[in-house]
Amino acid sequence: MIYFKDNSFSHDEITTCAFLLNEGLGQNSYSTEELKPFAKQYSNKILITAHLKDQLVGIIISERFTPANCKRITKELHKIDIDPGIEKTAILKAAAVKLKLRGRGIGVALIKKALQKVKSEKYKYAIGTVWDIPENPVKKIFNSIGFKELSLINTYWTGESIQKKYQCPICGNPCFCNAILNYIKI
Numbered sequence: 001m002i003y004f005k006d007n008s009f010s011h012d013e014i015t016t017c018a019f020l021l022n023e024g025l026g027q028n029s030y031s032t033e034e035l036k037p038f039a040k041q042y043s044n045k046i047l048i049t050a051h052l053k054d055q056l057v058g059i060i061i062s063e064r065f066t067p068a069n070c071k072r073i074t075k076e077l078h079k080i081d082i083d084p085g086i087e088k089t090a091i092l093k094a095a096a097v098k099l100k101l102r103g104r105g106i107g108v109a110l111i112k113k114a115l116q117k118v119k120s121e122k123y124k125y126a127i128g129t130v131w132d133i134p135e136n137p138v139k140k141i142f143n144s145i146g147f148k149e150l151s152l153i154n155t156y157w158t159g160e161s162i163q164k165k166y167q168c169p170i171c172g173n174p175c176f177c178n179a180i181l182n183y184i185k186i
């Protein structure tokens with residue numbers, strides 16, 4: 001039976017979260033230190049984990065999106081009259097499920113949990129960027145739960161990949177992947 005947690009994380013749990021994110025998004029994408037503010041829910045950050053038989057098997061992180069976070073996304077949101085400076089908007093930043101357990105519905109359940117959580121915190125919109133590649137499971141999940149595709153953002157992760165020196169699983173480092181920006185009204 002799967003269950004979820006959104007607080008009281010141990011150091012080992014946060015380390016496992018970093019391991020799962022690095023396994024899914026590329027080495028060096030997230031460190032334990034970087035996840036601590038999410039685990040402690042500092043400044044509108046959220047971390048939710050999925051557990052199966054007492055094993056931590058999935059993670060999602062989210063934070064409040066403001067115009068200061070990314071001008072390119074803000075510009076796209078303005079096109080559909082969403083002002084993230086005024087209307088509380090959450091960005092689903094990253095999610096990963098243990099490699100061996102993917103494709104069993106854990107990812108979709110985590111994203112739904114994150115949406116419930118931000119709804120309970122009076123967010124009006126949630127946004128998420130996904131790799132622009134065919135057969136992307138997150139793209140499928142977003143479509144199935146009502147996210148709308150807003151626009152394509154070219155080479156979205158390049159700066160971050162250089163700064164963090166992470167290996168994008170699709171193109172290495174630097175990452176030149178394009179992102180599809182998705183949004184949903186909560």
Ligand SMILES: CC(C)(COP(=O)(O)OP(=O)(O)OC[C@H]1O[C@@H](n2cnc3c(N)ncnc32)[C@H](O)[C@@H]1OP(=O)(O)O)[C@@H](O)C(=O)NCCC(=O)NCCS
Binds near residue numbers: 107109138
């Ligand atoms: C994205 C991810 C979190 C999804 O978790 P998951 O538990 O595998 O997802 P689900 O089992 O809920 O599946 C959701 C949908 O994706 C599909 N899917 C799952 N794994 C897939 C794969 N490897 N290839 C293609 N489709 C896949 C499922 O069939 C399902 O679609 P359906 O409802 O039409 O059947 C997981 O694949 C993962 O950790 N990937 C690596 C990290 C990543 O890409 N993170 C997202 C970017 S932040």
